[in-house]
Every structure is written in C-alpha cells, then in structure tokens.
Amino acid sequence: MLDLAIIGGGPAGLTAGLYATRGGLKDVIMFEKGMPGGQITLSSEIENYPGVEEVKTGMELMESWPRQCMRFGLVHKMEEVSRISQNSDKSFKVHTTGGKEYDAHSVLVCTGGRPKKAGFKGEDEFFGRGVSTCATCDGFFYKGKEVVVLGGGDTALEEALYLANICTKVYLVHRRDKFRASPATVERVKRSDKIEIILDSVVEEVKGDAGGVTAVVVARRDGEEKREISVPGIFTFVGYDVNNQVLFQESGEPLCALNEFGEVIVDLNMNTSVEGLFAAGDLRINAPKQVVCAAGDGATAAIGVISYCEKVKDH
Amino acid sequence: MLDLAIIGGGPAGLTAGLYATRGGLKDVIMFEKGMPGGQITLSSEIENYPGVEEVKTGMELMESWPRQCMRFGLVHKMEEVSRISQNSDKSFKVHTTGGKEYDAHSVLVCTGGRPKKAGFKGEDEFFGRGVSTCATCDGFFYKGKEVVVLGGGDTALEEALYLANICTKVYLVHRRDKFRASPATVERVKRSDKIEIILDSVVEEVKGDAGGVTAVVVARRDGEEKREISVPGIFTFVGYDVNNQVLFQESGEPLCALNEFGEVIVDLNMNTSVEGLFAAGDLRINAPKQVVCAAGDGATAAIGVISYCEKVKDH
Numbered sequence: 001m002l003d004l005a006i007i008g009g010g011p012a013g014l015t016a017g018l019y020a021t022r023g024g025l026k027d028v029i030m031f032e033k034g035m036p037g038g039q040i041t042l043s044s045e046i047e048n049y050p051g052v053e054e055v056k057t058g059m060e061l062m063e064s065w066p067r068q069c070m071r072f073g074l075v076h077k078m079e080e081v082s083r084i085s086q087n088s089d090k091s092f093k094v095h096t097t098g099g100k101e102y103d104a105h106s107v108l109v110c111t112g113g114r115p116k117k118a119g120f121k122g123e124d125e126f127f128g129r130g131v132s133t134c135a136t137c138d139g140f141f142y143k144g145k146e147v148v149v150l151g152g153g154d155t156a157l158e159e160a161l162y163l164a165n166i167c168t169k170v171y172l173v174h175r176r177d178k179f180r181a182s183p184a185t186v187e188r189v190k191r192s193d194k195i196e197i198i199l200d201s202v203v204e205e206v207k208g209d210a211g212g213v214t215a216v217v218v219a220r221r222d223g224e225e226k227r228e229i230s231v232p233g234i235f236t237f238v239g240y241d242v243n244n245q246v247l248f249q250e251s252g253e254p255l256c257a258l259n260e261f262g263e264v265i266v267d268l269n270m271n272t273s274v275e276g277l278f279a280a281g282d283l284r285i286n287a288p289k290q291v292v293c294a295a296g297d298g299a300t301a302a303i304g305v306i307s308y309c310e311k312v313k314d315h
Numbered sequence: 316m317l318d319l320a321i322i323g324g325g326p327a328g329l330t331a332g333l334y335a336t337r338g339g340l341k342d343v344i345m346f347e348k349g350m351p352g353g354q355i356t357l358s359s360e361i362e363n364y365p366g367v368e369e370v371k372t373g374m375e376l377m378e379s380w381p382r383q384c385m386r387f388g389l390v391h392k393m394e395e396v397s398r399i400s401q402n403s404d405k406s407f408k409v410h411t412t413g414g415k416e417y418d419a420h421s422v423l424v425c426t427g428g429r430p431k432k433a434g435f436k437g438e439d440e441f442f443g444r445g446v447s448t449c450a451t452c453d454g455f456f457y458k459g460k461e462v463v464v465l466g467g468g469d470t471a472l473e474e475a476l477y478l479a480n481i482c483t484k485v486y487l488v489h490r491r492d493k494f495r496a497s498p499a500t501v502e503r504v505k506r507s508d509k510i511e512i513i514l515d516s517v518v519e520e521v522k523g524d525a526g527g528v529t530a531v532v533v534a535r536r537d538g539e540e541k542r543e544i545s546v547p548g549i550f551t552f553v554g555y556d557v558n559n560q561v562l563f564q565e566s567g568e569p570l571c572a573l574n575e576f577g578e579v580i581v582d583l584n585m586n587t588s589v590e591g592l593f594a595a596g597d598l599r600i601n602a603p604k605q606v607v608c609a610a611g612d613g614a615t616a617a618i619g620v621i622s623y624c625e626k627v628k629d630h
Contacts, residue, residue: 161622188625268582314503
C-alpha cells in the first residue's frame, strides 16, 4: 500500500513528491508516462519563475527539478494511469493502461490541462515562436508591439484586455457575429481604444520565418474579404481541455466534484470533495496556470497528504 | 494614484510585483522598510524551493529575487506602512509611519507573520542552528536523530507527529499538565511510540557549540527535576503573531475579515472580503508558510489585481 500516488509529473507533481518524501512518507510514486517536467517544457521562453533570473526555455527551467525532487525517495513510474477508484476501506486504487493496479492511502491528481488547437495553418510550426496560448506567460514579449487574439469567450476577451495593457494594438478575431463572454467584459473590450474587433472571421494561417511569426491571415467567413495583418504574435483562446479523465469511473461519474468546465473543485488546502484525494495545478478550479502556482499547490497538497496519512495509518 | 500598493517585500510581495508590472500595471510600489527577501532570509538552510537544487541559506536563495522582480518597473520604497484605509471612492490609502500617504486602486497585503519566542536561554544564539520554528522546513535535517518539540497546542502536536515520521524520537515538552490541542490529535500523539511526553515542564536552556545545538535542558515547573536531553535540535511552537497591524483602522476594526487567529480570510484567488484588497503569503488563512507557496500566492494575487484594475480604471 503506497502512502501517496501522484498522477502527473509537472511542477505540481514534482514539488508534491519533494515535500511528501522529505516530510517522511515512505512509499510515494509519481506516475508520468513521459519525462517529468510538464507542459511548461514546451515553452520557448520563461522569465517569471521567481528565483530563476535568466530567461530560459521551459525545458531548461525544469531540467534540475526531477533530480532535486527525487532526492528524498520519490519514485517515478513511466506508466500511464487510466483511472483512479476508491476501495471499500477508503483507500484508493490506481489503474494503469498496462493493466497494473496500485493501492494507495492517498492520491494527488495533477494531470494538468491543455489549450485546444485552433486548427490554422502554421499553428504547430510556430507554437512558442509567435503562437501562444497564455497572455500572462508571453504577453510581455510583445510589449510595444501589435498582436492578434483569437477567440470569443470570457478567457479570450479577458486576455485581450490584459494584452491591451502591454501591446500597442490587439486585433480580436472571432468566428461569430457576437461574443460569448459576459456582457460586462464585452463592454470593456468595446470601449478599449487599443482593441480592434474583427467578427465573423477566422484565422486561416500564420506566416513567419526563422525568427518566428510575421503575419496572420484573417478571412471573413462569408469569403468576402481576406486580410494579412503584420504582427509578430497571435494568442489563441478557443477552449481548454482539462486532463480529468483518470477521475471518471466505469459508471461515467467522476470520483470527486468537478465544476462545469471539468475542473476539480478544491479548497485552499487542495482537498477535493473526497477525503484523501487531492488535486493541484492546472486541473483545479481557479488555476492561474503558472509554474510557481502549480508548484505552490503541490507543496500545499503534500503537507495535507502527510497529515492525512498520519491519521489513516494510525487506525 | 498607484495601480497597486504591495505591503511587504517577501517572496509573495516580490512575485506579485514581478507579475503585476510584467502584466502591464504602470505604477506599482512595494513597501518594505528593510531589504526585500522576507523572513526566509533568516533561515540557514533551504533545499525545498523547487528549481534551486543546491542547499542554500535563505539569504542566498533570495539574493536574485529583487533584481528579477524589479526588472519590469516595480518600485521599492523603504518606508514602513502604519495603516491601510479605504477612500470613499473605493480606492485605498496607504499611510506610512513617516506621515506620507499614497492612494492606490488596489492593495496587496503580504506582511507575513512571526513565530513567538519561547524565551529560553540560547534561543536567539542558536536560531537556525538547531532551534527551528518549522518542521516542514527543517525536520528533514534531523532525519534519524532525536529532537525536542516545545508547545502544547494543535500546531505543536501536529508538528511533533510530522517529526515522528522522520526522527527516531521526539521529546514533547509542555508547560501545563494537559494539552490544548484537539482531543483526536492528543490521542494520536499518545499512541505514537516515538513521542515521549514531558508535561509540567519548561525548556530552560539550549546548549551547543560551533556546530549548533547539542542539548536541551528541561526543568519541571515544580522544581523537582531537571534533565539535560542530548539532541541536535529543538522545534518551538508557542504561538504565532500574524503581521496584520496595517489592516486595523482607527476604530479598532480590521479593514477586511480575519479569522480567530487574526489571519486574513481569502479565497483561491487571494481576494479578501473587500474588493480590490488582496492578501498573500503567511498572513492569510491556511498558509503553508513555504517560500514556493507564498510566491504562488503572489502571482495569483497579481493576476487578480490586473483584472481588477482594468475594471476600475475603465469607469
């Protein structure tokens, strides 16, 4: 019986593993089918992780984490988890796609999430080199420049407003004739003299060169007009997939409470609605989706796990 | 009118300043009467800040933070804040002990807290060299060794249980004949075969040498017995002072809701009960009191501040 099974090897999972093993838990496994490090390893530039002064790639930033976090006994299993279920004695069972099962007193789910692809030409080629899905992360790199934002929901409009504080101009492209965002946010976007709204339009393509994106081709959906906007960056906000699949039971119900977006509902201690089951990082509600926040979540969750394990193992 | 006034220059304040200015806020002042870095700079060893692999002193860990966090326009004022009040237009006023006043659209309070001193001989001399106030931080340094824990409340007993997972033995010293902690926690402590309970007793002195603490002198309060316990460490949990003074108004009421311990009540976004007033780090409820958690709080709060400022400045 494991003390703790950590599902996911990004900043939250690694930090939780560090804190849990350093805090005296003996059997802690982090399940991550690939190399640990998480989604941030896809990022080409990060300069806002406090304590790391140099601008690094995500891969460089995370390079030392597995070494540091596994120093106290955390074990990494390169197995993919298919599902977490709860045993009748309130412990948990981790099921892997390879057909293995592991029992654990507690489970921390930190499987993150992933922004949806918009599907235009050049999106993958220029990802991290002008195509971004995070204004908080990358907006500053476009200070004093113009950018395109793609999307029509709350996130897209809020991020457009965020970027309008930094950039000289934001072209906000949305495929429909009205926004899905809340009326107050739409009003603020309309009042901004830095945001040009382009409705009924799609991004067909991003063009670029070795230095990254140079232009975005925007087309009206009625085929009436095509426009090439010279910008070094495009931010896409067309949806977000929460990696919550491991929580779904054979009945189709999730193991713990989720919100309408599928994010795990947690309190300030990263407790979910099920005792002994914790969540941290990008898959929880209100996640700021920043490395330092996910790491903080992981530490917080581990402290709770240690206390929980003391209680259940004492019975 | 400032966009944001940050009160306190520890990991939370510095990270918030980084995120706020990098996110486009123009006028952001961090009020910290001393050098930035926070309470962690008093720590002699830290090895659990993820991404910093080497064991460093707290001072070394924080050395680069002010440079990194002030790179985007954050201004540090070496002024002491006496009070924060709210103006009739819902903006805030920061009052300094020097008699100055600053108006700000939003305020982030991250003034931290401080463990109370127990008052025994050698406490200050050996602080950070065998005398600790944080088991999560320092417990691991006593793996396989014996330690003393001083205190009788929930924190003391929970930390004693935490240390019992790591250390070979924990001497739990309490001045009264019973513990103030919750009955369930007391029961778990009593059941632990690693914890020796020493009631009606006080710590008179810690003894040590150049390498740190070597022994703790424990005396019964009735004067009947004095005992020198050979240990390399003592953890004291005799209370905690939350640095919430700046929130108290001339009426004696706090500006926002606090819990029974004086900690600021926040939600997952670090909002307090007053819109535009945020709190982060050790002075908030449920604070894990770890550098990475405080930094995560700061980033979270700054993202909320940016969004708040967009709204209020738009009116």
